[in-house]
Structures are given as C-alpha cells and as structure tokens.
Amino acid sequence: MSWYLDNAYEKNAQFPYTFYIPSKQVIDKLSIGDIVKLRFVNGTKEDGLAGERMWVEITGRNGEDFRGLLMNEPYDLKDLKFGQEVLFKAKHICDTEYKDPRSSDWDYYFDTKVIVSTDVLDKREFNFMLRDTPNGEEDSGWTILSGYENDEFVNQPDHFQYISIGVILNIDDSILKFIDEKPMCAYERNNKGEFYNIQNYDWHSYLNS
Structure with a gap:
C-alpha cells in the first residue's frame, strides 16, 4: 500500500x-x-x-x-x-x-495576525514584542522580533511577514498571559528566559522612526 x-x-x-x-x-x-x-x-x-x-x-x-x-x-x-x-x-x-x-480558540489562533521578523521564523526564537494600535479587525497590533536584527535588517520591508499568531504560539505560548495587554506596550525576554514589561519604552522614537 x-x-x-x-x-x-x-x-x-x-x-x-x-x-x-x-x-x-x-x-x-x-x-x-x-x-x-x-x-x-x-x-x-x-x-x-x-x-x-x-x-x-x-x-x-x-x-x-x-x-x-x-x-x-x-x-x-x-x-x-x-x-x-x-x-x-x-x-x-x-x-x-x-x-x-x-x-472560538481556534478562530483566534488562525485569524489573529501579527507582524513577525523573518529572523524569528528562521531561528524559531523571539525575544522582543511590542503592541501598537491594531490596524483592522484581524490585526493584533503586535510586532515580534528575535532581538538579533540590526537597523539595516529592520529597514527592509521584505524581512517581515504578516502571519497567524498560532505560528508564534507554537514557538512559545508563555506570551498568552499578556497577549491581551492594551496597545502601546512592549515586552522583552530576560536572562531567565521570561518576558517582562518594559515600563519606559521609547514610544516617541518608535512612532517617529
């Protein structure tokens, strides 16, 4: 057979x-x-x-x-x-x-979209996340980075993809505990492998870059 x-x-x-x-x-x-x-x-x-x-x-x-x-x-x-x-x-x-x-859980995993660096997908690792104001019903507002990208990399639009959040959760679902945090928040992974909220993130520089 x-x-x-x-x-x-x-x-x-x-x-x-x-x-x-x-x-x-x-x-x-x-x-x-x-x-x-x-x-x-x-x-x-x-x-x-x-x-x-x-x-x-x-x-x-x-x-x-x-x-x-x-x-x-x-x-x-x-x-x-x-x-x-x-x-x-x-x-x-x-x-x-x-x-x-x-x-409803599966609808969320498939339909909710995030912007992700291709370096995250290559390494299957991410260490930085920030949430801007969502642009549309499916857009979560989250942008996810590996943390290894340099300025030259992030300035290339083709280095980013718009994908279902389920792909990211397959890599690390610990982010579910803060994924519904209100926009204008940023999280980074510490040396213990845990995400923490960056209280004084420079949103002015981000929004005007």
Missing part, C-alpha cells in the same frame, strides 16, 4: 496552535453516518508532506476504532479509490462536520 493515515494527535502535539484536532466532546459523539476528515499521506514521497485531506463516511465504530467509505476521489494516490473502505482510529481524525466547543 503506497499510502498511510497521518496521526493527527502527533501533529497537534508538534504544532498545538496551528494543527487542529477535534475536541474529545466531538470525537465522543461520532457515529455511523457521520463524515470525518482524514489525511492520507503518500508513502512514496520521501518528505511525507504530500498528503491529501479527504472526507470519509463512518460505517462502523468500536470505541476508538472506525471504518468508513472514502467520499472523495484521490488526486495522487493511485491505489485508493472513491467509495473504498478505510479502517482508521480516532487519532487519525483531523476534522468533522460538528461545531466544536473549542472553535
């Missing part, structure tokens, strides 16, 4: 704020006739990234074990066909048609 089912629980453990899995309340209510989404991975691809998310209709359930019928036509998986029976477990389910009690 050239494909296998991705373990959604493992992916969520690796990327807890950007890889959604249904809550236990949703999994517990699944029964025959319900439709769930699984990620079928092409095992012939070395990087394991060539996956297809497809819907499966549940035809049987025994605890954490399920069977169902594939409801989509695969694009790149040659030995998998529409209507084929698939055996899977709860850990393979990455979406359902039910409204999730935790949906």
Whole structure:
C-alpha cells in the first residue's frame, strides 16, 4: 500500500496552535453516518508532506476504532479509490462536520495576525514584542522580533511577514498571559528566559522612526 493515515494527535502535539484536532466532546459523539476528515499521506514521497485531506463516511465504530467509505476521489494516490473502505482510529481524525466547543480558540489562533521578523521564523526564537494600535479587525497590533536584527535588517520591508499568531504560539505560548495587554506596550525576554514589561519604552522614537 503506497499510502498511510497521518496521526493527527502527533501533529497537534508538534504544532498545538496551528494543527487542529477535534475536541474529545466531538470525537465522543461520532457515529455511523457521520463524515470525518482524514489525511492520507503518500508513502512514496520521501518528505511525507504530500498528503491529501479527504472526507470519509463512518460505517462502523468500536470505541476508538472506525471504518468508513472514502467520499472523495484521490488526486495522487493511485491505489485508493472513491467509495473504498478505510479502517482508521480516532487519532487519525483531523476534522468533522460538528461545531466544536473549542472553535472560538481556534478562530483566534488562525485569524489573529501579527507582524513577525523573518529572523524569528528562521531561528524559531523571539525575544522582543511590542503592541501598537491594531490596524483592522484581524490585526493584533503586535510586532515580534528575535532581538538579533540590526537597523539595516529592520529597514527592509521584505524581512517581515504578516502571519497567524498560532505560528508564534507554537514557538512559545508563555506570551498568552499578556497577549491581551492594551496597545502601546512592549515586552522583552530576560536572562531567565521570561518576558517582562518594559515600563519606559521609547514610544516617541518608535512612532517617529
């Protein structure tokens, strides 16, 4: 068999704020006739990234074990066909048609945007954050830096990206304790690895730079 089912629980453990899995309340209510989404991975691809998310209709359930019928036509998986029976477990389910009690959390992780230095994404580390007045509904107002950027770097617009806050939370979710701080605040990481509020941050220089 050239494909296998991705373990959604493992992916969520690796990327807890950007890889959604249904809550236990949703999994517990699944029964025959319900439709769930699984990620079928092409095992012939070395990087394991060539996956297809497809819907499966549940035809049987025994605890954490399920069977169902594939409801989509695969694009790149040659030995998998529409209507084929698939055996899977709860850990393979990455979406359902039910409204999730935790949906508001996930909306926040995906829809709330931050400006981030590409150096943060390269290093997977950030040590400085400041919050200006948000510009629009999705904009949080936060700008996030690694702390290693120099003036030449920060003066290049293409060195910054506008991304979902969940990507940053995957790196360090300790910032959740102050992420709702009112605009015009700045935080820096100390030598203990903890963020502290910079009480006398020079906002005049920042706003006029």
